[in-house]
Amino acid sequence: MSNLVNAEKISKSFGITPLLESVSLGVQENQRIGVVGLNGGGKTTLLEILAGITEPDAGRVSHQGGLRMAVVTQRGELPPGATVGDVVLGPLGVATHEWASDPRIRSVLAGIGIDRLDVPDGGSSPLDRPVTSLSGGQRRRVALAAALVQDLDLLILDEPTNHLDVEGVQWLADHVVIRRCSLVVVTHDRWFLDTVATRTWEVAHGSVAEYEGGYNDWIFARAERARLADAAEERRRNLARKELAWLRRGPPARTSKPKYRIEAAEKLIADVPPPRDSVALSSFAKRRLGRVVVELEDARLTTPDGQVLVDDLTWRLAPGERIGLVGVNGSGKTTLLRALGGETSVAPGRRIEGTTVSIGWLRQELDDLPTDIRVLEAVQEVATRIVIGAGTSAEKEISAGQLAERLGFSPARQRTPVGDLSGGERRRLQLTRVLMGQPNVLLLDEPTNDLDIDTLQQLEDILDGWAGTLVVISHDRYLIERICDSTWALFGDGKLTNLPGGIEQYLQRRAAMHEAESTGESSASRAGSGRPAAARAGDAAAERDAQKTMKRLERQIAKLDEREKQLHTQLAEAATDAARVVELDAELSGVVAEKDDAEAQWLELAEEWG
Structure with missing residues (x-):
């Protein structure tokens, strides 16, 4: 395979800080490369040098002759006065009225969500909308669509999953995998990285380390590298001790050299415990929160213009629920999160909050930070010390500075005025302040925005030992599957739907909805198409019965799940009583079997009537 782009000993510095030092690498045909590293480490600079947007201080970059390349940066720059159609279809020379006949263009516009933009006054489609009327996220999606509709040899993307929902991220991953095009992408979305990347570049300390495979392969390789470094350091210390002993005792007897066998990367995780002790955390959460956390009864949520988002919603958060x-x-x-936080009316329903509830809320806005003090002072303003893993064997007290350092603020950076921080750093500071408040109910609205992978791993480690109720909105599929125990979805039908199958079930439901819309066969039209009124009424009654049964099963599953947790706790407490252990284990087996049966019934009904 030939090189599309070749970089030879490139270097780049800003001020006295070298981001890249004598780096040589290349992009070959049909390679899909994920670029990772800390924020500010040089990832975007590397991409812009490869794309020819930025010149290196030293070295050179060469492109294959006739290379067809598109670049989408985070700058979101679109030509003023242009429409969405001008930006997306202009490079193709396709008239706005002709795009509907091209399945590739239709697929991109639907997958990125361009076809769901509002139609402007006097316009006939979302493509007529001026780009000046778009939000920052919409502008990024338009720029991404303009790149994806082209026939390309190389696609260079900087954080393309920002401003895409879970469904959009899934579509983009599928799209870049099936098209015959090389890809270089900077992303902090670990699921996306693991799905699309065949090779990973880690930018750190001025150099670029290359690894085969995606996120999982990179993590294994990095863990192995750290293990080898630790082993080398231990060998060095042993040699130093032996040398000191030789100097003190005289030459030792000749011995054969020790042999060292490199273990497989999987050995590194053989004795690693589960991410969190759910039973202990749930038990402690109940002691902190009591029986009532936050409950919405017969709630209605609307937009400012009166459109109903959710109606007749009854939702009770349990202690320790994730x-x-x-x-x-x-x-x-976000409106539902605001309702849980008490900032949005749920009339004609009501909101109930437990007396011991303390809510910590990470919002998408960054307007709640003081700007006239330093980072460490802003954290200590909330608290000076907190306890992580309270109520478990991993309980540990850490200081404000230690938490700030875990979330990416070095001791030197902690002395920086808040007003001098970047947007990503302000986001991390906002998260640090929320966690320092030690809330027992945590509401997180897109917590992964502007966080690099290392900071995300630290956040997940902190949340593993956090005892309380957690509700998180995120397009980061990896994060939700990692820290949450249940998934709920809003499909735009006025209901909040529980998804036992998680994100995968959500994507399947959305795909089915798209298919029904594209064929004109919604569930309502199928029920009424050419059938007698009595038959349609019978279907409606059957659906109502199914919905009632599903709700009954949900309550039953919740009770069985609670009993299962109680039995696990009792088993741990009765470990020395053999007879009691046998009795509890028998009851636990029955509860698990009953719960599995209820879940199977629920899934059958959901597939038929969901």
């Missing part, structure tokens, strides 16, 4: 909330943009996720 919930991932997904849905398309505009479906009401």
Whole structure:
């Protein structure tokens, strides 16, 4: 395979800080490369040098003759006065009215969500909308669509999954995998990275380390590298001790050299415990929160213009519950989070909050930070010390500075005025302040925005030992599957739907909805097409019965799940009583079997009537 782009000993510095030092690498045909590293480490600079947007201080970059390349940066620059159609279809020379006949263009516009933009006054489609009227996220999606509709040899993308929902990220991953085009992508979305990348570049300390495979392969390789470094350091220390002993005792007897066998990367995780002790955390959460956390009864959520997002909603958060909330943009996720936080009316329903509830809320906005003090002072303003893993064997107290350092603020950076921080750093500071408040109910609205992979791993490690109720909105599929125990979705039908199958079930439901819309066969039209009124009424009654049964099963599953947790706790407490252990284990087997049966019934009904 030939090189499309070749970089030879490139270097780049900003001020006295070298981002890249004598780096040589290349992009070959049909390679899909994920670029990772800390924020500010040089990832975007590397991409812009490869694309020819930025010149290196030293070295050179060469492109294959006739290379067809598109670049999408985070700058979101679009030509002023242009429409969406001008930006997306202009490079192709395709008239706006002709795009509907091209399945590739239709697929891109639908997958990125361009076809769901509002139609402007006097326009006939979303493509007529001026780009000046778009939000920052919409502008990024338009720029991405303009790149994806082209026939290319190389696609260079900087954080393409920002401003895409879970469904959009899935579509983009599928799209870049099936098209015959090389890809270089900077991303902090670990699921996306693991799905699309055949090779990973890690930018750190001025150099670029190359690894085969995606996120999982990179993590294994990095863990192995750290293990080897630790082993080398231990050998060095042993040699130093032996040398000191030789100097003190005289030459030792000749011995054969020790042999060292490199273990497989999987050995590194053989004795690693589960991410969190769910039973202990749930038990401690109940002691902190009591029986009532936050409850919404017969709630109605609306947009400012009166459009109903969710109606007749009854939702009770349990102590220690960890919930991932997904849905398309505009479906009401943030509004629902505001309702849980008490900032949005749920009339004619009501909101109930437990007396011991303390809510910590990470918002998407960055307007709640003081700007006239330093980073460490902003954290200590909330608290000076917190306890992580309270109520478990991993309980540990850490200081404000230690938490700030875990979330990416070095001791030197902690002395920086808040007003001098970048947007990503302000996001991390906002998260640090929320966690320092030690809330027992945590509401997180897109917590992964502007966080690099290392910081995400630190955040997940902190949340593993956090005892409380958690509700998180995120398009980061990896994060939701990692820290949440259940997934709920807003499909735009006025209901909040529980998804036992998680994100995968959500994507299947959305795909089915798209298919029904494209064929004109919605569930309502199928029920009424050419059938007698009595038959349609019978279907409606059967659906109502199914929905009632599903709700009954949900309550039954919740009770069985609670009993299962109690039995696990009792088993741990009765470890020395053999007779009691046998009795509890028998009851646990029955509860698990009953719960599995209830879940199977629920899934059958969901597939038929969901």
